[in-house]
């Protein structure tokens with residue numbers, strides 16, 4: 001039995017294959033534990049990427065927020081950031 | 091607390107963000123790892139990594155925008171000496187829990203200041219209820235997870251070949267169709283899937299490492 005390679009499985013999971021290829025792979029997956037395991041790993045990886053995308057968007061909102069950025073300025077004063085001042089003058 | 095030189099904040103903030111990228115290349119040791127071994131940490135680095143987390147936690151505590159600004163400041167001033175040195179004691183337990191304790195305490199202080207009816211020393215049961223209301227633990231865990239993922243992304247960028255990261259960013263993070271990535275970066279379709287696999291494997295590895303450092 002010829003196993004499905006990871007790239008093909010990635011394409012299968014993301015729906016980027018012809019209808020015939022999809023049917024062939026689906027049939028193979030029914031009978032092959034190794035490829036089914038790899039498919040599950042790919043799905044888990046995709047879930048991680050989904051979480052990362054959401055986390056990144058949340059933080060991008062913060063970075064775009066002028067009010068959030070303003071805190072840095074006052075902290076610079078409070079915590080005596082002479083290094084930052086040096087950088088500014090350079 | 092009054093905000094000084096706010097007009098200059100955007101410029102400085104951009105500088106810190108830029109510096110953050112450079113920092114990722116200059117050290118293999120993540121900030122959490124430095125914290126866990128007691129290395130000296132600069133407040134700018136700490137701010138860049140933790141300010142969004144504190145801001146989000148402030149939202150859970152129903153603080154206003156101005157109060158969330160105060161919260162970031164108050165937490166930072168609690169965690170750093172006036173000379174800008176980080177003062178976390180490893181004996182105090184897991185950093186994630188320590189961080190939440192500090193944020194929540196400063197949050198309660200802010201709520202106390204807001205609610206003039208509650209005087210210092212008096213029972214603050216009503217305010218404390220906010221901290222233990224349903225879902226607070228789950229929200230904190232989720233915010234901490236977002237924090238770890240954002241740190242992992244910075245590390246991922248420096249760990250991968252630039253082209254691999256670019257493909258991952260466009261295809262996986264921005265959701266571009268493979269054909270569009272192919273045309274834009276002039277790469278073959280197979281390289282897109284290969285790059286994505288490599289990036290996801292590395293990302294998982296970095297996330298596991300960061301979580302183990304807590």
Ligand SMILES: [Zn+2]
Nearest residue numbers: 003004032035
């Ligand atoms: Zn197989």
